[in-house]
Amino acid sequence: xxxxxxxxxxxxxxxxxxxxxxxxxxxxxxxxxxxxxxxxxxxxxxxxxxxxxxxxxxxxxxxxxxxxxxxxxxxxxxxxxxxxxxxxxxxxxxxxxxxxxxxxxxxxxxxxxxxxxxxxxxxxxxxxxxxxxxxxxxxxxxxxxxxxxxxxxxxxxxxxxxxxxxxxxxxxxxxxxxxxxxxxxxxxxxxxxxxxxxxxxxxxxxxxxxxxxxxxxxxxxxxxxxxxxxxxxxxxxxxxxxxxxxxxxxxxxxxxxxxxxxxxxxxxxxxxxxxxxxxxxxxxxxxxxxxxxxxxxxxx
Amino acid sequence: xxxxxxxxxxxxxxxxxxxxxxxxxxxxxxxxxxxxxxxxxxxxxxxxxxxxxxxxxxxxxxxxxxxxxxxxxxxxxxxxxxxxxxxxxxxxxxxxxxxxxxxxxxxxxxxxxxxxxxxxxxxxxxxxxxxxxxxxxxxxxxxxxxxxxxxxxxxxxxxxxxxxxxxxxxxxxxxxxxxxxxxxxxxxxxxxxxxxxxxxxxxxxxxxxxxxxxxxxxxxxxxxxxxxxxxxxxxxxxxxxxxxxxxxxxxxxxxxxxxxxxxxxxxxxxxxxxxxxxxxxxxxxxxxxxxxxxxxxxxxxxxxxxxxxxxxxxxxxx
Numbered sequence: 001x002x003x004x005x006x007x008x009x010x011x012x013x014x015x016x017x018x019x020x021x022x023x024x025x026x027x028x029x030x031x032x033x034x035x036x037x038x039x040x041x042x043x044x045x046x047x048x049x050x051x052x053x054x055x056x057x058x059x060x061x062x063x064x065x066x067x068x069x070x071x072x073x074x075x076x077x078x079x080x081x082x083x084x085x086x087x088x089x090x091x092x093x094x095x096x097x098x099x100x101x102x103x104x105x106x107x108x109x110x111x112x113x114x115x116x117x118x119x120x121x122x123x124x125x126x127x128x129x130x131x132x133x134x135x136x137x138x139x140x141x142x143x144x145x146x147x148x149x150x151x152x153x154x155x156x157x158x159x160x161x162x163x164x165x166x167x168x169x170x171x172x173x174x175x176x177x178x179x180x181x182x183x184x185x186x187x188x189x190x191x192x193x194x195x196x197x198x199x200x201x202x203x204x205x206x207x208x209x210x211x212x213x214x215x216x217x218x219x220x221x222x223x224x225x226x227x228x229x230x231x232x233x234x235x236x237x238x239x240x241x242x243x244x245x246x247x248x249x250x251x252x253x254x255x256x257x258x259x260x261x262x263x264x265x266x267x268x269x270x271x272x273x274x275x276x277x278x279x280x281x282x283x284x285x286x287x288x289x290x291x292x293x294x295x296x297x298x299x300x
Numbered sequence: 301x302x303x304x305x306x307x308x309x310x311x312x313x314x315x316x317x318x319x320x321x322x323x324x325x326x327x328x329x330x331x332x333x334x335x336x337x338x339x340x341x342x343x344x345x346x347x348x349x350x351x352x353x354x355x356x357x358x359x360x361x362x363x364x365x366x367x368x369x370x371x372x373x374x375x376x377x378x379x380x381x382x383x384x385x386x387x388x389x390x391x392x393x394x395x396x397x398x399x400x401x402x403x404x405x406x407x408x409x410x411x412x413x414x415x416x417x418x419x420x421x422x423x424x425x426x427x428x429x430x431x432x433x434x435x436x437x438x439x440x441x442x443x444x445x446x447x448x449x450x451x452x453x454x455x456x457x458x459x460x461x462x463x464x465x466x467x468x469x470x471x472x473x474x475x476x477x478x479x480x481x482x483x484x485x486x487x488x489x490x491x492x493x494x495x496x497x498x499x500x501x502x503x504x505x506x507x508x509x510x511x512x513x514x515x516x517x518x519x520x521x522x523x524x525x526x527x528x529x530x531x532x533x534x535x536x537x538x539x540x541x542x543x544x545x546x547x548x549x550x551x552x553x554x555x556x557x558x559x560x561x562x563x564x565x566x567x568x569x570x571x572x573x574x575x576x577x578x579x580x581x582x583x584x585x586x587x588x589x590x591x592x593x594x595x596x597x598x599x600x601x602x603x604x605x606x607x608x609x610x611x612x613x614x615x616x617x618x
Contacts, residue, residue: 206398
């Protein structure tokens with residue numbers, strides 16, 4: 001892999017690290033499988049790109065993109081909590097609606113940002129080559145955001161949120177307002193995903209109505225890969241392992257792209273990626289089984 | 301310092317001499333957002349053209365990556381391709397072109413079949429784009445398509461267009477069609493099909509509202525084209541297409557590009573870049589070539605007669 005390709009892999013990995021943290025919040029912390037992200041990733045990108053093209057400041061536009069996506073999360077939470085629609089179904093409804101909303105926001109299926117000012121523009125005068133600058137910027141974004149989320153999950157409020165996901169009844173019995181935690185959790189999660197969409201659009205030069213497809217799968221893969229590599233109770237380690245999982249997922253995709261020598265063709269990419277991610281998932285379990293066997297052998 | 305510079309020059313000239321002796325193969329990398337027959341025909345057309353113009357066999361290394369419909373993968377592929385320092389990057393269809401242009405600072409990019417390259421910001425202008433990018437636009441000639449439909453149905457007042465509102469290329473064509481049709485006093489009735497499984501219903505929606513159905517080069521519609529044809533037969537509404545490949549699949553007629561031919565036209569641009577021209581000095585090429593294909597069996601089944609004039613100038617009759 002060339003340096004340039006490797007940096008690109010890292011860049012996209014860090015951006016999807018934010019998605020992974022968002023998916024971790026809903027899927028693991030709140031135990032709320034949320035497919036809204038397939039739509040909110042695009043919503044973040046669509047709002048940001050449209051505002052930038054209209055001449056708004058890129059930072060304001062990015063913030064607006066993240067907030068819009070957070071609102072999408074609130075809608076899913078509302079459908080689930082207010083009307084008792086199954087969480088999975090509620091999120092599918094929001095995701096479906098978002099497809100149309102995204103087209104409405106952009107007014108067309110694709111908004112180009114090449115040559116427009118972005119969040120990177122203020123740093124371009126520093127003289128760092130663009131390919132390094134992009135990676136440094138998104139790495140800083142995702143690590144800082146990750147640390148803030150880890151800190152948040154360790155506050156009294158965050159602990160209450162974790163309690164809701166771990167045992168809803170117990171949490172309720174301890175006087176935690178469960179609904180409020182779900183609203184906040186889904187807004188935060190989708191806000192992070194929207195932020196990722198906004199950054200992706202700006203570093204890659206376009207927002208496209210199809211860009212969110214498969215976001216949930218990528219996010220889940222990152223969370224699971226990351227957590228299968230590090231087992232820890234520290235929130236900081238857990239949240240950062242989501243980012244590392246995302247980076248490893250992108251490396252897997254890169255390897256799949258370079259698999260030509262094994263006789264694979266361009267159309268085999270999805271299968272190769274699935275197998276590589278699958279291996280990453282299976283390996284820790286096999287390792288544990290071997291360890292257990294060995295320990296047993298040693299005892300006898 | 302001076303010695304260092306001298307050594308460097310010597311090494312450089314030595315390596316240049318070596319490379320001219322061995323005639324390094326040129327390296328052309330290509331990528332497309334998805335794989336389907338039309339885009340594949342473009343890619344193969346480019347390769348064939350280059351092979352026929354002096355880059356056959358071991359004179360050229362040609363690779364291809366597909367983004368499987370995912371823009372994030374397209375972005376990653378673009379980085380990979382730029383990192384390989386090829387002589388030219390060929391990017392097929394809008395999202396792949398945008399990803400390649402955004403990743404490449406100075407490696408030449410030649411895009412193909414991007415309907416609206418200026419709107420997609422792949423180039424700042426069609427003439428002398430000035431950047432490291434040039435390519436081929438496949439904006440379809442909607443006026444020509446309208447005229448063909450009018451030849452079949454002189455009384456034509458309403459055309460139905462099933463299309464996916466999520467596809468940039470397709471939306472651009474529908475807009476162009478609306479403008480052109482309005483001038484001729486023809487109304488355009490849109491029918492949205494966001495997924496290929498919605499195409500049948502979208503086509504049915506047009507029954508009773510339109511006298512002809514027009515399918516543009518929309519990837520979603522084309523992938524479920526047979527369901528439009530079926531509606532056309534059942535409801536006796538002739539189905540026209542924007543691409544000639546669809547005529548064999550059941551369109552009554554189409555006047556348009558042959559995608560392999562668009563590949564050759566893109567290949568011409570790639571060749572000029574390989575021969576040392578700066579992409580920024582090469583105007584964006586508007587796709588050329590009008591093949592007229594007709595399907596007489598389908599015309600009969602959809603209840604229209606093929607006018608003598610069309611029959612005479614058809615390039616191919618199924």
